[in-house]
Amino acid sequence: MSERIKFCTVINSNALKNQKLLDETINLLRKDHDVEVIKSTSIEEAKEIFKKLSIKSFDRLIITGGDGSFNFAVNEVIKYPSLSTKEMGYIPLGTANILQIEANIKKKAKDVYETLISKNTKKIYLAKANNDYFFLMLGVGFDGTIVASIHSGIKKYLGKLIFIIKSLQHFLFLKNEKIKVSLDNKTYEANWVLITNARYYAGQYSISKKTNIFENGLITYVFQNLTRMNLMYYVMLVLFKGDLAGTKNIITSQAQKIKVTKTTEPLNTQLDGEYFGLQDEIQIEETDKYINFLSK
Numbered sequence: 001m002s003e004r005i006k007f008c009t010v011i012n013s014n015a016l017k018n019q020k021l022l023d024e025t026i027n028l029l030r031k032d033h034d035v036e037v038i039k040s041t042s043i044e045e046a047k048e049i050f051k052k053l054s055i056k057s058f059d060r061l062i063i064t065g066g067d068g069s070f071n072f073a074v075n076e077v078i079k080y081p082s083l084s085t086k087e088m089g090y091i092p093l094g095t096a097n098i099l100q101i102e103a104n105i106k107k108k109a110k111d112v113y114e115t116l117i118s119k120n121t122k123k124i125y126l127a128k129a130n131n132d133y134f135f136l137m138l139g140v141g142f143d144g145t146i147v148a149s150i151h152s153g154i155k156k157y158l159g160k161l162i163f164i165i166k167s168l169q170h171f172l173f174l175k176n177e178k179i180k181v182s183l184d185n186k187t188y189e190a191n192w193v194l195i196t197n198a199r200y201y202a203g204q205y206s207i208s209k210k211t212n213i214f215e216n217g218l219i220t221y222v223f224q225n226l227t228r229m230n231l232m233y234y235v236m237l238v239l240f241k242g243d244l245a246g247t248k249n250i251i252t253s254q255a256q257k258i259k260v261t262k263t264t265e266p267l268n269t270q271l272d273g274e275y276f277g278l279q280d281e282i283q284i285e286e287t288d289k290y291i292n293f294l295s296k
Contacts, residue, residue, distance in 0.1 A: 005033045005117060008058040009091075010049060010073065012065035013041045018093045022064060024109035025091055029116065047076060054080035060294070061086045062116060066094015067136060068274035074126065074291060075133050089116040089294040096273055098136055101200050102213045103295050115296055123290040125216035127197050129271060129282050135213055135291075136272045137201070138284060140260050141179055141192035142226060144268035146170050147275050174228055178263040181222050183255035190251075191226035193260050195219070195284055206242035210254075214295075218286055220258055222251035258284040 007029060011022070029035045036058070040046035050073070053061070061083065063073045070090060077083040091112055092100035100107065103122075105115055126133040139147075146166045176191035194201075196219050199212040208219050221244055223230075230249055237247060245252040259281065260267070266278035 005060060006058045007033060007035045007060050007062055007089075007116070008053060008056065009035060009037045009062040009064065010046070010053075011037060011039045012046070012063075012069040012072075012093075013039050014065075018107070021107060021109055021112070022091055022093060025112045025116070028109060028113040033117070043072070046072065050076035050080070050083065054082050059087070060089060060116070062089040062091060064091040064093050066092070067096060067098050067272050069094060070099055071134060071136070071272035071274060074135060077291065078126070078133055078289060084289075085292070087121055087292045087294055091116075096203050098198055098200050098203070098273070099213070101204050102136075102198055103293065105296065115294055118294060118296070120295050121292045122214045122295045124213050124293045125197065126287050126289045126291070127195075127218055127284065128287050129269075129276070129284050130279075132271060132276070133287070133289065134197070134272050136198040137194060137196040138276070138282070139192070139194050139270045140267050140279070140282065141177060141190070142170065142223070143192070143194070144270045144276070147270040147273065148268045171228060171231060174226070174231075176226050177265055177267065179267060180261040180263055181220075182257070182259040182261070183220060183222070183251075183253045184257050188222055188224065188251060189263075190222045190224050192223040194221045194223070195258060196221070201238070205238050207238055207244050209243045210245065216286060216290075217254060218258070218284070219245075220251075220253045220255055222253070223249065224251065225249040256286065260284070 040049055063070050124135050129138050149166050179190045181188045181190050181193050199206055199208050201207045211217050211219050261281045266280050269276040269279045
């Protein structure tokens with residue numbers, strides 16, 4: 001792109017795991033373009049930043065951090081018409097960075113830079129869980145409990161290692177809450193529900209061959225009998241097949257109307273890898289909303 005671009009870069013200081021990548025990318029951009037860097041250290045501060053950006057003049061919005069940071073940005077951007085039409089870029093500095101994997105962006109400054117200045121954009125379609133949007137996935141039950149058990153401070157320093165530790169812990173001391181799941185008016189009982197708009201899960205592990213973030217279509221996996229033996233079997237399927245569809249004890253659906261309801265206790269839930277809180281009921285739906293994502 002030959003013209004000078006005015007970038008506005010929002011940095012989540014709490015999800016900054018690769019300072020070198022950030023610095024090198026910003027330095028490359030500043031050689032031929034204008035770059036404003038804004039740092040946030042809290043949710044309240046970040047909300048105020050996006051509010052101010054909605055009346056600011058600039059060309060492209062860059063989000064740094066992990067998938068949770070991008071999810072937060074999407075939910076703020078969608079509030080403001082002036083921001084929702086902006087071309088959005090991403091510098092992957094988080095833990096799992098599934099967005100980076102889905103978009104096939106390498107963790108190299110030159111690759112990120114070329115993506116940010118390109119003319120290529122793809123639509124990332126957004127789904128909705130109650131009043132919040134997501135672009136990757138919603139997990140209710142097993143992975144929601146794992147995410148709930150991880151303190152943000154520990155996550156910042158241990159990264160993926162803390163997810164491995166907590167996953168093993170919950171695997172060994174597996175406790176399943178009963179969940180009621182309605183898929184287009186058909187109701188099932190389950191132990192875990194995963195509703196995904198993404199192909200990849202927990203990093204570069206493919207769990208579906210029927211969707212990705214650039215297609216408007218949710219895949220719902222309903223785990224009806226979540227035992228340790230079955231979990232090990234599912235892991236093997238992901239490693240060697242890359243798809244959970246058609247698996248025994250997992251209902252796979254492309255339902256348009258999805259509702260997840262507690263039976264006794266409120267449900268631990270994760271949204272795009274971040275804790276979504278304890279939920280009594282979640283209404284999930286596809287939407288016609290999207291963001292214009294700078295891609296390769």
